[in-house]
Amino acid sequence: MTAPSQTPFFDGSFPHNWTAEILARRPLILPSRHYIYPEAVEEVERGALEALIRPEPAKPHSAQPFLATFALGFRDPAAPTGLWSMPHPDWLCAVSGGYAYLVDSTQPERFTMLRYRPVLNVYIHVPGQLLLFVGHHSILAWGPGGEAWESDQLSWEGVTIDRFESNIIHGHGWDLRTDKDLPFALDLNTGRRI
DSSP states (O other): OOOOOSSSSOOSSSSSSSSHHHSOOOOOOOOSSSSEEEOTTTTTTTTEEEEEEEEEEGGGGGGGGGEEEEEEOOOOSSOOEEEEOOSSSSSEEEEEEEEEEEEETTSSSSEOSOOOOOOEEEEEEEEEEEEEESSSOOEEEEEEEEEEOOOOOOOOOOEEEEEEEEEEEEEEEETTTTTEEEEEEEEEETTOOO
């Protein structure tokens, strides 16, 4: 489980074939490879997450480090910023102010920007090989092969995961009709309510 923070952090819970250094500012001399995520964005530098990524040296075609600039989503302490390893060892996840980018470290031009804007929390479930992205209304799960599942609407505004129990996610979300937080339980393998 990761708490939202304005200070970028790193979580390497999954084995990964790369190293990363979160930079306080862009280097004066840019490396020969520099990628901006998303590709077309105005004023990307303002508040962006900057990281120097070094792919595994055993893969010569991609061993050259690259600078990754991840555009900032929101300047809100509730929107996380940091780097996570992923269930696939070549991929990394960067979240910059709640905007989440999934990048192939061996081919940095291959990336996915998640549709949750913002991602409000990131949970790691190593036994289930899942990275869970929590938005305002639902949860999106990412596994070794890509998107694993998306839950139905769990809340009108604010989803909280309370605990994992075997292959069940327990949490709660606010219901507009009753004006109460209502519990939910999801199957970790499918994202369906139990």
